[in-house]
Amino acid sequence: MKFFIDTADVQEIRAAHALGILDGVTTNPSLVAKTGRPFREVIAEILEICKGPVSVEVVATETEAMLAEAQEISTMGENVVIKLPVTADGLRATKTLSDRGVPVNNTLCFSALQALMSAKAGAAYISPFVGRLDDVAHNGMELIHDIRTIYDNYGYTTEILVASIRHPMHVLESAQIGADVCTIPFGVFDKLIKHPLTDLGLEAFLSDWAQTGESVLSS
Numbered sequence: 001m002k003f004f005i006d007t008a009d010v011q012e013i014r015a016a017h018a019l020g021i022l023d024g025v026t027t028n029p030s031l032v033a034k035t036g037r038p039f040r041e042v043i044a045e046i047l048e049i050c051k052g053p054v055s056v057e058v059v060a061t062e063t064e065a066m067l068a069e070a071q072e073i074s075t076m077g078e079n080v081v082i083k084l085p086v087t088a089d090g091l092r093a094t095k096t097l098s099d100r101g102v103p104v105n106n107t108l109c110f111s112a113l114q115a116l117m118s119a120k121a122g123a124a125y126i127s128p129f130v131g132r133l134d135d136v137a138h139n140g141m142e143l144i145h146d147i148r149t150i151y152d153n154y155g156y157t158t159e160i161l162v163a164s165i166r167h168p169m170h171v172l173e174s175a176q177i178g179a180d181v182c183t184i185p186f187g188v189f190d191k192l193i194k195h196p197l198t199d200l201g202l203e204a205f206l207s208d209w210a211q212t213g214e215s216v217l218s219s
């Protein structure tokens with residue numbers, strides 16, 4: 001499973017990258033706005049840190065205007081992925097870009113049928129938002145199950161990129177289902193590693209070892 005980080009904060013991206021397990025980055029207009037920094041400057045810095053796929057979203061809502069923005073965003077770096085919403089306009093733009101070999105991440109997916117349309121349009125990634133579904137009392141992970149089944153039924157290669165992740169269980173269940181990618185907020189990354197029994201166990205190992213007076217290194 002690939003791990004992306006869901007942020008436009010370069011400090012967070014650097015910290016996740018330093019773990020050595022970061023495969024890519026997803027941004028969106030809200031995340032870029034939150035940095036308070038100029039759009040082009042932030043994206044350029046992200047592309048310098050992460051050599052894996054970096055999703056950058058258009059803000060136009062009509063196909064032709066989406067394509068014009070996509071064209072400019074594509075020039076920012078070789079590893080840029082164009083993020084488009086799964087609207088009718090977004091799907092038309094997805095088909096055009098995919099036919100040209102430009103990777104697209106279809107975002108704001110809340111139904112398996114939207115995911116099916118996205119795969120048919122040739123998107124490289126589909127981003128179902130599990131946390132936002134949970135927020136309105138729908139089971140977000142059920143959507144991941146459904147998309148996995150449909151894609152496997154027909155051999156679609158569009159990657160399931162689980163988005164709007166709120167806690168480690170979303171990551172665990174995504175891996176159990178066989179989703180291709182999780183895009184994880186910085187705060188959840190840390191929780192994937194932490195376990196109180198690991199901390200307690202390490203404390204005991206070190207205090208027992210200290211009593212031996214030994215050293216692991218010979219000199």
Ligand code: E4P
Binds near residue numbers: 026107127129165183
């Ligand atoms: C996906 O790529 C989005 O950036 C993101 O996962 C949205 O998550 P949110 O519901 O926490 O805003």
